[in-house]
């Protein structure tokens with residue numbers, strides 16, 4: 395039996411690999427602290443679970459859902475966008491349902507990238523961007539995200555011949571893994587860039603509500619004329635603690651939405667209707683859990699900044715996401731640092747290189763663990779002298 399060249403051409407899914415190492419450590423009896431995953435630790439809010447229970451009891455919801463999502467679901471999503479961002483999207487032509495953003499990203503890429511085409515993606519970036527472009531037979535072009543540019547790509551630095559071969563530009567703000575944020579002027583520039591080169595701009599807005607200290611994340615569709623070139627992917631995973639439910643939606647350019655929905659109709663049969671009903675309850679229900687979770691993330695972030703400060707790291711508080719993107723100690727590679735964190739202290743953190751070549755010199759820490767456990771992780775680092783200066787000490 396031989397698997398396809400397509401599958402052979404892509405690296406194994408990074409987080410599946412990291413999880414194997416975690417499981418091996420657990421099997422050795424290590425009390426592992428997992429600061430690797432980006433999965434909210436709080437439960438899905440009660441009113442959403444209740445709506446699901448009720449919907450589950452109705453046989454009408456047991457049938458195949460309509461392609462592209464239920465009318466009521468798309469209307470509720472459009473209404474939510476209007477309320478949240480002040481943008482108008484037509485629920486019939488400018489909205490389509492997704493089985494989460496990961497699926498939406500893959501199928502958007504499949505709908506737009508042919509063999510030989512280039513996709514412009516951030517480096518570091520969410521691994522799916524790269525692998526889906528490879529699966530489509532295309533070539534990823536990495537746009538470096540650097541601290542000195544506030545983790546925004548420099549669009550002017552992309553060579554003209556690359557722009558000519560590009561079919562798609564993709565990025566996500568608030569950003570995973572760097573926790574960087576973008577404001578409207580950057581989005582305006584990106585829309586102008588996509589227009590100039592006649593390519594699709596896909597914005598992955600997974601963390602729109604996970605923002606702190608008064609910062610509010612914009613939608614790319616707030617840019618005048620963005621709908622001519624852009625789509626935006628939304629997911630309920632992070633906002634409503636619903637990672638396991640698998641539901642999201644895409645909005646924006648009607649032609650691109652139609653292409654995405656058309657490809658999807660050949661592959662999947664949409665989201666279980668009861669889940670769509672529960673998602674409507676999420677869009678229309680109370681939002682106090684969002685503020686509650688953001689306060690938790692802020693509290694954990696501040697504990698991390700203080701504890702890591704005592705270990706030698708100087709950290710600027712991130713304005714969004716439950717990630718911290720931190721430099722590895724001088725002279726220590728990302729891979730070596732993360733191996734030591736697991737082998738010496740029993741802490742799982744992914745190396746920056748898991749997100750692309752420009753992730754070298756960084757590691758990501760996620761704040762999806764309660765503060766006691768988080769503090770325990772820093773206590774272990776201190777005990778084992780894992781400090782920002784450890785590299786120098788060793789030389």
Ligand SMILES: *Cc1c(COP(=O)(O)O)cnc(C)c1O
Nearest residue numbers: 494495496520566570600629631
């Ligand atoms: C979590 C995440 C996703 C995937 O979200 P799902 O809707 O659960 O598939 C997509 N993009 C980024 C940047 C993420 O962090």
